[in-house]
Amino acid sequence: MSIKKVRYYLFLKDIVVLSLTAFGGPQAFLAMLLERMVTRRNYINEDELWELNALCNMLPGPSSTQLICAIGYRVGGPNLAYLSLFVWILPATLIMITAAMLINFLQENTPGALNFAKFIQPMAIGFIIFAAQKTIGKMVQTTEAMVLVLISAFVSFFYSSPFVFPILLIFGGLSTSIKYKNQPKMERDQPLRIDWANFYLWGGVLLFAASIGAVTQNSSVLLFENFYRNGSLIFGGGQVLVPYLYAEFVDFKHFLSSEEFLTGYAISQGVPGPTFSISSYVGALSMREFGTIGFIMGGLIAAAGIFLPGIFLIFFVIRFWDQLKTYRPVRAALEGINATSCGMLIAAAYLLFEPMEANAINILMILGTYAILQFTKISSPAIIAGGIVLGIIVNYVSTIL
Known part of the structure; x- marks a missing residue:
């Protein structure tokens, strides 16, 4: 296998890893790209990463996906970029x-199946x-x-x-x-x-x-x-x-x-x-x-x-x-x-x-979610999981009572 093909294979493997681990929004995503694409693999340099990120933010569409594809384009042209798109999404x-x-x-x-999601609906807001x-x-x-x-x-x-x-x-x-x-x-x-x-x-x-x-x-x-x-x-x-x-x-x-x-x-x-x-x-x-x-x-x-x-x-x-x-x-x-x-x-x-019903519970869940995001480092998946578990518990207790 040629060095070029090995590099392309590694690039796609890195995209797979990102697609399964990129939690935490754009800031965390950019930090992961910097560590994996720049520091570890040297696909592009840091200045190129920030410039491509700015370009993607200027265009309509999913900026994180565009950034992945733009890096793929720089590394291996359109074919690798389209493969990167498929693997990423x-x-x-x-x-x-x-x-x-x-x-x-x-x-x-x-x-009443969606009762388990009664808390994550206001949390989404x-x-x-x-x-x-x-x-x-x-x-x-x-x-x-x-x-x-x-x-x-x-x-x-x-x-x-x-x-x-x-x-x-x-x-x-x-x-x-x-x-x-x-x-x-x-x-x-x-x-x-x-x-x-x-x-x-x-x-x-x-x-x-x-x-x-x-x-x-x-x-x-x-x-x-x-x-x-x-x-x-x-x-x-x-x-x-x-x-x-x-x-x-x-x-x-x-x-x-x-x-x-x-x-x-x-x-x-x-x-x-x-x-x-x-x-x-x-x-x-x-x-x-x-x-x-x-x-x-x-x-x-x-x-x-x-x-x-x-x-x-x-x-x-x-x-x-x-x-x-x-x-x-x-x-x-x-x-x-x-x-x-x-x-x-x-x-x-x-x-x-x-x-939604403008009751105290919904307003409390909205404000509580915002406060957790603003003042703690608890990840989004953990917050959502907590809301689902809370909804299941409350729904179970209400059926018993």
Whole structure:
């Protein structure tokens, strides 16, 4: 076996390890990448890692998955990058499909089955509030950005249609791009040259899926288009995906109940790998009417739809990123896009709480989860496991009494 093939094999093996052990959110994930990809294996250097991370955060889609694929692209080109994508998302996808099947089975066969999740549903809102606080602290640095956060939160709350979100993102980006003169100038070695192939691929798949879905009304095609569209519009990571999915699949299409959605979101917080894996859970339940095959197909279709656009876009941009980042309006627009995403996250927390009973227990679980995340180092999986165990105990005691 050649040295190159051995290096590729080791790289994929490292991705498998990460897919099974990457708990703790983006900060923990980046620390693991730094230790394994840079320090131990030297696939790339530290400066390259931070630059690729910044690039992925600038693009729509799952930033952690894009970062894995970008490193794979640097190490072995497109083929290794696509293999990395498959290896990275497969464990979490299968876990969330299984979770969807289990939740549906319990609901159909055991009255009140979701009582075991009675605590992790409000806990999920605690996770979102914590994520919103961290995201705002990182991304919102100016008065203009905070105004955009408030506008976005207000509009997202009162008009929670999935078609409103892209308009908000465009508005946010344009409103701050006009301040490009505040950005430092960067030297340009040569004119910008763009290879449009992957951009055409991204746009072509979107138009093709939308056209075929509109003509045939096939549920599988429509599901793929829904997730592909969402994957093309999400800035800010998995937490920002929540309002999109909730608005489209709970409020708009009623494929899931609020309780099912919150249970799935809470479970996804205890699963290693990409946070976008919540999509497989939503996709599986969206096709439950077709039985076991529907669960599996729905979960896999959702995973393909949510992850592919971000990968097409990172492959498109990475080829000319060194030139593109010299343009100040591009960097300035990110402030507005990120601020708008934060506003959507605030609205999501309230929209998810609205259907729940506003009792002392739910409020206590929300605040308690936030406090644990904020002031302790207890991991997300341990918090979720504790909530499930507590729910089982309370449910068991209540049946005895």
